């Protein structure tokens with residue numbers, strides 16, 4: 001996107017209270033810096049090594065979102081600076097994030113990634129797993145036992161890769177209803193405020209279904225060369 005188009009795009013989203021995360025995986029430092037120059041501060045990456053290299057070279061007021069599958073042994077590499085880990089899909093991972101956050105004397109915000117798509121290749125928690133993890137997190141936090149250095153801020157999900165918008169809409173609606181359900185059950189200290197759903201191809205539907213954070217890559221930066 002050129003500057004004018006990008007600013008219009010970003011403004012339209014912000015007017016609706018939606019955060020734009022520019023997904024910069026595979027894109028160069030120069031390309032990222034161009035959008036930084038347009039005022040963009042939220043960027044998303046999928047790979048730990050790539051994120052660490054880019055973070056070191058780019059301005060420190062960038063808010064880095066980790067959106068890919070995260071291995072527990074790599075958490076320590078991003079824990080010093082990551083802004084929001086959107087892809088928490090196990091208690092093991094949440095525990096490790098907590099541990100590394102503590103080591104860095106900070107708190108790390110997280111989203112739980114829910115499996116909402118038809119494809120079983122996509123990562124994420126199914127409903128029963130999410131319920132268990134949320135209950136455990138709240139119980140142990142209330143008791144002051146664990147999870148003092150992580151905050152679960154909401155949910156993230158990826159819809160099916162399909163031309164059928166009805167299917168995608170149904171999946172987004174399900175994720176929104178999950179968020180609403182948790183917010184009815186959770187006491188005010190633990191309310192979920194972030195609903196991360198929507199990518200280049202399906203963000204319009206996601207926004208109609210209640211998304212307040214979209215993760216947009218190719219629409220902003222142009223198509224990625226597939227490795």
Ligand SMILES: *Cc1c(COP(=O)(O)O)cnc(C)c1O
Pocket residue numbers: 023025046067068158198199200201215216217218219
């Ligand atoms: C790559 C990626 C995106 C952005 O995809 P585009 O189709 O390029 O907008 C969003 N979310 C996740 C989790 C991704 O891996």
